[in-house]
Amino acid sequence: MRMTLQELADRLQGQLTGDGALEISALASLSEARPGDLSFYKDRKYIKQLTTTRATAILVENAWEGETSAKAVIRVADPNGAFAIAAPWFAPPEVIREPGIHPTAVIAPDVTIGERVYVGPWTVIEAGSEIGDDCVIEAQVFIGQRVTVGKGSHLYPQVTVREGCVLGERVILHSGVRIGGDGYGYNPVFLPNGTIRVDKIPQLGIVELGNDVEIGCNTTVDRARFGRTRIGHSTKIDNLVQIGHNVQVGDFSGIIAQAGVAGSTRIGSGCLIWAQAGISGHLTIHDRAQVGPASGLSKDVPPGEYYLGLPAVPKKEFASTLLVPRQVERLRKQVAELKAQVEALTQAIQS
Numbered sequence: 001m002r003m004t005l006q007e008l009a010d011r012l013q014g015q016l017t018g019d020g021a022l023e024i025s026a027l028a029s030l031s032e033a034r035p036g037d038l039s040f041y042k043d044r045k046y047i048k049q050l051t052t053t054r055a056t057a058i059l060v061e062n063a064w065e066g067e068t069s070a071k072a073v074i075r076v077a078d079p080n081g082a083f084a085i086a087a088p089w090f091a092p093p094e095v096i097r098e099p100g101i102h103p104t105a106v107i108a109p110d111v112t113i114g115e116r117v118y119v120g121p122w123t124v125i126e127a128g129s130e131i132g133d134d135c136v137i138e139a140q141v142f143i144g145q146r147v148t149v150g151k152g153s154h155l156y157p158q159v160t161v162r163e164g165c166v167l168g169e170r171v172i173l174h175s176g177v178r179i180g181g182d183g184y185g186y187n188p189v190f191l192p193n194g195t196i197r198v199d200k201i202p203q204l205g206i207v208e209l210g211n212d213v214e215i216g217c218n219t220t221v222d223r224a225r226f227g228r229t230r231i232g233h234s235t236k237i238d239n240l241v242q243i244g245h246n247v248q249v250g251d252f253s254g255i256i257a258q259a260g261v262a263g264s265t266r267i268g269s270g271c272l273i274w275a276q277a278g279i280s281g282h283l284t285i286h287d288r289a290q291v292g293p294a295s296g297l298s299k300d301v302p303p304g305e306y307y308l309g310l311p312a313v314p315k316k317e318f319a320s321t322l323l324v325p326r327q328v329e330r331l332r333k334q335v336a337e338l339k340a341q342v343e344a345l346t347q348a349i350q351s
Contacts (some may be wrong), residue, residue, distance in 0.1 A: 005022045005074070018071055022056055024056060038058070038090075039059070050070075058074070114132040124144075127141050129148070132150045132151030134151050138156050144161060160178045176218040207228065212234040232249055248266045253271040260277075262280050274292050292309070295309055
């Protein structure tokens with residue numbers, strides 16, 4: 001699709017500075033943009049790229065003042081948000097799945113399938129499951145017995161949803177997601193003959209996903225030992241995340257790539273767990289709290305607090321530890337100076 005800058009600015013309710021007749025045909029980052037592309041600027045660490053970008057136009061904040069090599073700028077309240085709004089206008093055509101069931105799909109006779117549902121090749125849906133209206137179930141998906149998939153949900157290829165699990169409405173599961181595998185539960189038994197037997201603890205619960213949950217590729221959410229592992233409404237989980245059994249995550253939270261949450265931990269609403277964070281079991285992360293990237297959390301996080309580090313501590317405490325090496329270096333120099341002064345005084349006295 002091609003669009004003039006004036007039309008683009010009007011649709012985004014932005015203020016255009018530059019030639020409104022210029023055309024935009026694609027979106028790109030500042031560093032990768034070419035003539036005809038639209039980019040955006042919001043983070044100061046990319047300020048140097050403003051003067052080297054080849055983008056035809058850039059979305060900037062209303063208050064932005066500066067120089068750019070782009071031929072035009074469009075001032076908006078939120079450049080990142082405006083860029084996201086514009087993205088579908090220039091994207092390739094969306095893949096549309098027409099309702100219907102592929103002849104290779106294996107579906108138990110008592111499965112309930114709603115209206116306008118697509119079921120792709122080699123998908124298996126087992127007995128007692130329910131698929132809501134307007135769902136898209138792509139190729140090679142496995143849906144176990146007694147699973148409920150809410151209306152408008154989209155399960156991409158090779159997703160697994162194990163028996164008894166419940167998916168809310170408009171849930172999106174990307175390729176390789178595993179919902180409802182057994183949690184990590186074992187009990188060592190010390191036998192009279194001096195050996196040890198490791199017994200598996202039955203994982204009898206389910207996983208429940210709220211409405212508008214989206215989970216990235218190859219993430220796993222374990223079923224509960226009893227009761228349910230629950231992911232709240234509108235929570236978004238990135239790729240390669242591990243959620244242990246009986247974990248409870250509130251609404252509107254986010255968990256980013258390669259994070260791991262051990263069993264029975266409770267994460268509140270509006271929380272953010274950054275990439276590669278490791279969270280011990282049976283903790284509580286209260287509403288609006290954050291756990292920083294590559295942090296190791298071993299204690300509860302109060303509401304609204306930001307913990308980071310290894311072990312994770314409050315942000316202010318973590319920041320103070322960064323000053324210690326500088327303070328040590330400054331003290332070392334001061335000691336060296338004092339030592340030199342003492343030696344000079346000693347020599348003066350002796351002479």
